[in-house]
Amino acid sequence: MNAAPPSPSSPGAAEEFLGGVRAELPLLLGVMPFGLMFGVLGLAAGLPAWAVIAMSSVVFGGASQVVFAQLWGALTPPTVICTTVAVVNLRHALYSASVADWLRGLPWRWKLLLAYLLTDEAYAAALARFRDGPPGPQRHWFLFGIGFTLWLGWQLATIGGVLVGAAIPAGWSLDFSIALTFIALLVLAVHRRSELVAALVAGAVAIVAQPLPHKLWILLAAAAGIAAGLAARGLDRPRLAAEGAR
Template identity: 70%
Template sequence: MSVVFEPGPDRLSEFLAGVRAEAPLLLGVVPFGLIYGVMGLSAGMPGWAVVLSSSLIFGGSSQIVFAQLWGAATPGAVTVGTVGVVNLRHALYSAAIARYLKDLPWRWKLLLAYLLTDEAFVAAMPRFRDGPTSAARHWFLFGTGITLWAVWQLATLGGVLIGAAIPPGWSLDFSVALTFIALLVLSVSRRSELLAAFIAAGVALAAFGLPHKLWILLAAGAGMLAGVLLRRFDRGSAHE
């Protein structure tokens, strides 16, 4: 019986290519993780819970939302619902990449589903969409995902351990917005996606004053609904 993680030449080259593809995005991931570590502590979460959440939730935006809702003493149902809606984008990533991984055994599918986050998807999707077909290409996604996972855990731990020593003048919190702007620019390739992004932004601005951070829930839902309804604008696009 073969060992799942025994890399051959093709597997190793795909894995290393995935690591290289992910590396530029880590410039935003490190300060993002530091910020989450600091934010989690500021919201009243114990240090161990902050670090553990980076493995259990493993989604930067979802963890930021979770910390904010924790600090605001938001009811549990609203917290779970909001974090769940924010994480629904991962289901969309899975749907987009599933056809390239359909022949993999379940152990690989479960692992890659866990590692499939924003940055891993953005880095890996061009390889699947435009690269050559290879029986080892899932190792590319594994390379992007495990690299991000390891750096995110260390960055969160660093935020918990040294966050209080980071000078406020560094304004690391701005890197959160920059990270998602960069991901948005890299991932939007269809007219429907661009329109959905603008609609979600508009809803977020209009609903920003609602209690319990409900503007996040409404904006996420509006963006996903708009993306589905506006797909007709993609007809005739080269990306279809």
């Protein structure tokens, strides 16, 4: 995956950074409402405003933050909360492994920064740039531009959600919005047959395992979905072969 030596016309750091910003701006239309929702849900779950805002900076993972808020509101033991959030974020390790070859020569300070900023949206846009864009020594600035833009938008959206949530009466139940948010994300994320299998299996296990204490159904459903998706990867081969032949 290592690129060929860059040409004299390779994009510079500023050009790469601005390219990443431009690539991320349209995606903020979907990210900002999710950030607002988390700010509202965090307060509804009993988290103080400062903790909701700090979580968006420390964790910086929408799905895991919403899961944390839901489990916190249900008084789930800390061990279960930490384990569940870790399982939800396992996909980030796969993202890192996927782009590692393109970032291998960077110093550790850059690797740590980009690992922190490597979210779902940042990975998708950066992978397209690394694979199809011109080679160059400043390509990591593209990922930085994407990640920084998303990070800034996520912080502002969370703060907005906290401000909105503080004005919502305490008697209003917002639990239903968690399920609606994840359903919307799921519909947008499923592109392959194996992903559909994983989603269906995880959903079925989540329903069956509802009686388990401490919301352990989340962990069980996640593990079952991952296993089902891996087992069903063969269903994607015809489509992948067809895409490769184009």
